[in-house]
Amino acid sequence: MLVCRLMAPSKENQAKFRKACIAMKPYGISAATVKSGLKHLLKVYDNNWMYIEEDDYKVLLDFIIEPDGPKRMESVNHEFKLRDESEDEEETKPLKRKPLLRGEDTSSCMYAFEIRDGNGMAFAGYLCENGENLLGLEYNNIESKASKNEGENESEDVPPSPCSSEIDLASSSNGEVKLTFSICKPPPGFRIPSLDAVMKCVEDTYREKIQGLGTEFSLSQLLKDICQCFMEQGNASDHVGNKIPSFDNFKEPEKQGGRLRKQHMVGIDELSGSSSLTIFTNEQSTVDLCSKCYCVDDITRGLEKQEISLINEVDNEKLPTFTYIHTNVNYRTAHVKFMLPRIADENSCPDCFGDCLSSEVPCACAVETGGEFAYTSEGLVDEKFLKNCIDITLKPSKKDYFYCDDCPLERMKKKRTNQLQSGSCKGHLVFMTPEGKGWGLRNLEDLPRGTFVCEHVGEIVTNSELFERNEQNKNEQHTYPVLLDADWSSEGFLKDEEALCLDATSFGNVARFINHRCVDANMVEIPVEVESPDHHYYHHAFFTTREVKAMEELTWDYGIDFDDDSHPVKAFACKCGSKCCKAVKSKKREVGEKQVIARLVVSKE
Numbered sequence: 065m066l067v068c069r070l071m072a073p074s075k076e077n078q079a080k081f082r083k084a085c086i087a088m089k090p091y092g093i094s095a096a097t098v099k100s101g102l103k104h105l106l107k108v109y110d111n112n113w114m115y116i117e118e119d120d121y122k123v124l125l126d127f128i129i130e131p132d133g134p135k136r137m138e139s140v141n142h143e144f145k146l147r148d149e150s151e152d153e154e155e156t157k158p159l160k161r162k163p164l165l166r167g168e169d170t171s172s173c174m175y176a177f178e179i180r181d182g183n184g185m186a187f188a189g190y191l192c193e194n195g196e197n198l199l200g201l202e203y204n205n206i207e208s209k210a211s212k213n214e215g216e217n218e219s220e221d222v223p224p225s226p227c228s229s230e231i232d233l234a235s236s237s238n239g240e241v242k243l244t245f246s247i248c249k250p251p252p253g254f255r256i257p258s259l260d261a262v263m264k265c266v267e268d269t270y271r272e273k274i275q276g277l278g279t280e281f282s283l284s285q286l287l288k289d290i291c292q293c294f295m296e297q298g299n300a301s302d303h304v305g306n307k308i309p310s311f312d313n314f315k316e317p318e319k320q321g322g323r324l325r326k327q328h329m330v331g332i333d334e335l336s337g338s339s340s341l342t343i344f345t346n347e348q349s350t351v352d353l354c355s356k357c358y359c360v361d362d363i364t365r366g367l368e369k370q371e372i373s374l375i376n377e378v379d380n381e382k383l384p385t386f387t388y389i390h391t392n393v394n395y396r397t398a399h400v401k402f403m404l405p406r407i408a409d410e411n412s413c414p415d416c417f418g419d420c421l422s423s424e425v426p427c428a429c430a431v432e433t434g435g436e437f438a439y440t441s442e443g444l445v446d447e448k449f450l451k452n453c454i455d456i457t458l459k460p461s462k463k464d465y466f467y468c469d470d471c472p473l474e475r476m477k478k479k480r481t482n483q484l485q486s487g488s489c490k491g492h493l494v495f496m497t498p499e500g501k502g503w504g505l506r507n508l509e510d511l512p513r514g515t516f517v518c519e520h521v522g523e524i525v526t527n528s529e530l531f532e533r534n535e536q537n538k539n540e541q542h543t544y545p546v547l548l549d550a551d552w553s554s555e556g557f558l559k560d561e562e563a564l565c566l567d568a569t570s571f572g573n574v575a576r577f578i579n580h581r582c583v584d585a586n587m588v589e590i591p592v593e594v595e596s597p598d599h600h601y602y603h604h605a606f607f608t609t610r611e612v613k614a615m616e617e618l619t620w621d622y623g624i625d626f627d628d629d630s631h632p633v634k635a636f637a638c639k640c641g642s643k644c645c646k647a648v649k650s651k652k653r654e655v656g657e658k659q660v661i662a663r664l665v666v667s668k669e
């Protein structure tokens with residue numbers, strides 16, 4: 065869109081011009097036409113507005129609607145010759161055109177212009193080619209409110225102006241998709257701020273509010289990514305299943321028989337560092353495509369680069385009420401940050417850069433693992449390491465491996481995240497399991513053994529806080545918190561106020577939908593140390609234990625002892641369907657302290 069800035073007329077003339085436009089608006093006369101007519105008449109009357117303003121601008125109206133008015137105005141229209149074409153047509157067509165109404169399509173507008181006075185923008189408009197192929201200048205007085213206050217009686221019949229000024233915020237890489245900002249009713253004295261200042265203000269606000277939102281967070285990049293993803297998703301020929309609603313479903317809910325409901329924002333006071341996040345309820349963004357199928361287009365509501373759809377073809381259950389978050393948040397007293405300064409002290413390698421695999425000197429992580437790396441140059445978990453992790457899940461008494469932020473597993477995770485972001489990975493689908501396990505998660509493409517799938521994100525709570533929660537929500541279904549404090553037993557006795565757990569019941573990411581499978585699950589959780597080298601806090605990351613086919617349900621072994629009746633979270637009746645199902649075999653098994661909260665609580669007693 066070409067933006068032309070015109071020379072600023074005097075304030076007095078601007079006000080008179082505005083009044084004339086308002087007077088002509090009920091006749092459907094555009095600002096451009098008014099301007100052209102005024103130019104001619106001001107010449108004729110030697111800049112004396114009095115004759116023009118008399119009798120409600122009768123002279124002006126007569127001049128404009130006279131049969132040869134347009135032709136005469138052509139001669140004074142030189143300042144608005146922004147287009148070459150259509151001028152012949154302009155001469156022959158009547159000037160009475162329907163004024164542009166709010167919400168009317170302005171996509172055919174050829175040019176936008178702004179006229180500014182010394183104090184900022186006074187009015188703005190579009191030079192349009194509407195459906196009738198007429199060239200016109202639509203008047204949008206952004207100071208109309210102020211004018212009214214000054215006692216200018218705008219006619220009741222005057223149609224509302226469309227939003228006056230549009231500012232481009234971001235666009236996809238080739239400019240096909242744009243995010244624009246419309247300024248519709250600025251209060252008197254409003255000045256358009258610089259976009260950079262606005263972006264910085266939002267970034268600072270959110271960095272303060274959302275813990276873990278590092279300095280690399282860029283709102284401008286986020287907006288660009290939204291455009292890019294919109295573009296890519298719109299072009300994707302292989303949308304998941306034909307039941308996932310298309311953009312049209314959301315655009316025209318009435319026609320599609322669907323219903324699109326308002327989202328609401330809820331403050332989260334209890335979460336340290338967060339003040340307002342979107343809460344999903346059953347009332348949100350749901351579209352019933354048919355009575356048997358319930359779908360949500362994107363449960364992340366844009367928080368992840370990749371949309372994650374949800375579909376229920378089984379029963380009437382709707383998306384559970386929870387807040388989608390993409391990075392862990394700390395609840396009340398669960399301190400994680402205090403460990404950060406210790407990263408460089410211990411057996412971690414925060415200074416890692418480049419390719420650790422080809423480095424002659426092994427990094428600290430490699431030293432800890434005996435010079436071995438946990439990943440391959442293809443970005444998969446090393447076979448031996450993976451086997452070790454699977455063994456640890458089945459025999460939890462074995463030692464765990466930990467890796468720091470910049471090292472193998474974390475880097476692999478980043479690689480996978482990048483793939484997801486670039487659209488080269490298809491992501492996930494939440495679906496209702498037919499076996500009665502509640503919601504489950506499917507992968508949408510084939511994954512080789514050892515691939516990072518996703519992180520398990522939730523609220524970091526202390527064991528005491530979790531205990532309180534469990535007491536209060538005894539009937540809560542479909543939850544399963546995990547213990548993050550991997551090394552708690554090594555210190556003899558770790559207080560409940562210090563032991564950290566991850567609870568994704570109310571705040572979580574897509575991993576909260578992953579169901580349990582005894583022994584032969586297709587994923588294994590691997591602790592990825594990021595913030596704390598003392599092993600009391602790590603990130604819970606999921607990796608495939610074998611090749612996983614597209615649309616297979618993703619599962620991991622929660623490490624439950626189905627015979628442990630003292631567990632504060634009552635074990636569910638397992639429907640994993642595995643031949644090795646522990647619940648079915650009802651065999652006493654040694655349960656890994658590292659994952660079962662109950663044992664921590666029980667051991668305390």
Ligand SMILES: C[S@@+](CC[C@H](N)C(=O)[O-])C[C@H]1O[C@@H](n2cnc3c(N)ncnc32)[C@H](O)[C@@H]1O
Pocket residue numbers: 384500501502503504541542543544575576577578579580581636637638639640641
């Ligand atoms: C982390 S959630 C998994 C997502 C859950 N299905 C949902 O609908 O939100 C864990 C809960 O899912 C259910 N679940 C997971 N695996 C199961 C299984 N193998 N058999 C029966 N229920 C299962 C249990 O209710 C459990 O408490």
